[in-house]
Ligand SMILES: *[C@@H]1O[C@H](CO)[C@@H](O)[C@H](O)[C@H]1NC(C)=O
Ligand SMILES: *[C@@H]1O[C@H](CO)[C@@H](O)[C@H](O)[C@H]1NC(C)=O
Ligand SMILES: *[C@@H]1O[C@H](CO)[C@@H](O)[C@H](O)[C@H]1NC(C)=O
């Protein structure tokens with residue numbers, strides 16, 4: 073009898089329309105209800121109550137937008153063959169948008185232990201589009217991009233875990249519901265100005281977030297087990313806050329000044345509660361001014377000189393938060409693993425509207441240019 077009722081209940085749940093599934097307003101969080109490893113309240117508390125000196129300082133180096141041959145060469149010379157203090161390779165996160173991306177190079181980045189995350193198909197410049205977007209549109213922008221990346225870069229779909237919305241423009245519940253629906257673990261689009269010092273650690277959306285909502289439409293639904301990796305703002309030299317480093321305005325115009333400014337922002341967390349700190353830029357950052365690459369390289373070298381600083385992806389920070397071991401016990405039991413599925417590189421030519429598009433991929437060329445609603449580029453029937 074009991075079993076029959078369960079079956080009927082399960083069937084009734086399955087029959088509900090997608091949008092009503094699992095939705096309820098998030099309740100206030102408490103450490104009694106929200107238990108590790110899969111739940112964490114939004115908080116500046118260090119996981120496991122560790123002392124800052126026993127906490128690895130995680131740094132998320134990230135790049136948004138297309139991966140192309142030219143920027144790939146810069147990434148490779150900057151980031152390949154570097155290791156963290158535990159001997160594991162460093163990991164940089166690439167939030168990939170579709171147009172002009174060379175997916176064979178995405179494959180190469182993955183193969184060299186970097187993390188591939190999603191940044192939409194269109195990278196549409198109108199912020200209203202992202203604010204007002206529906207779940208179905210988001211599913212095309214991010215779900216289809218996940219299919220495109222895993223297929224044409226030939227990497228396991230489960231290796232794709234994170235997302236960043238263009239312009240960090242959240243759409244409230246939809247952003248996070250979508251992330252969970254397409255099998256991601258985290259989003260890193262939500263800026264905080266209030267929780268810089270002490271800094272906000274990554275947390276889950278099981279319960280109500282206490283994070284400041286800057287760009288409108290933050291989530292109110294409970295999205296169990298889905299992580300927010302907060303974008304902790306930097307400040308420029310006139311104390312104006314900026315979320316993406318390439319959006320900071322009043323900054324030094326010489327290499328050494330720039331390096332010192334990076335270090336000053338890094339030190340807010342490093343000398344504080346060691347919440348993971350990001351260095352978030354678009355791929356165009358190094359083209360905007362030649363001193364950026366020189367300063368960035370010096371900054372990465374500086375970080376690599378510190379034996380408690382780890383250059384990792386948000387996925388790896390979250391793994392540590394789920395199992396927070398003190399530095400003295402070793403940061404992780406084993407290095408992150410990757411699965412090499414190979415790459416049979418080809419350059420394909422398409423017509424997109426009145427333009428000719430080239431797309432370099434692993435595997436066979438699709439019939440038409442992959443796009444929203446047709447990620448595999450199948451011929452129309
Ligand atoms: C988000 O979810 C909450 C709780 O379910 C609901 O009250 C709110 O109206 C939703 N917001 C939007 C914009 O849909
Ligand atoms: C990284 O090391 C490998 C093996 O030693 C070498 O083949 C490769 O050229 C190096 N890559 C860079 C960018 O230095
Ligand atoms: C291609 O089409 C776009 C709009 O679809 C138009 O703005 C542009 O001028 C066209 N370019 C050429 C070379 O015809």
Ligand SMILES: [Zn+2]
Pocket residue numbers: 136137169191195238239
């Ligand atoms: Zn972008």
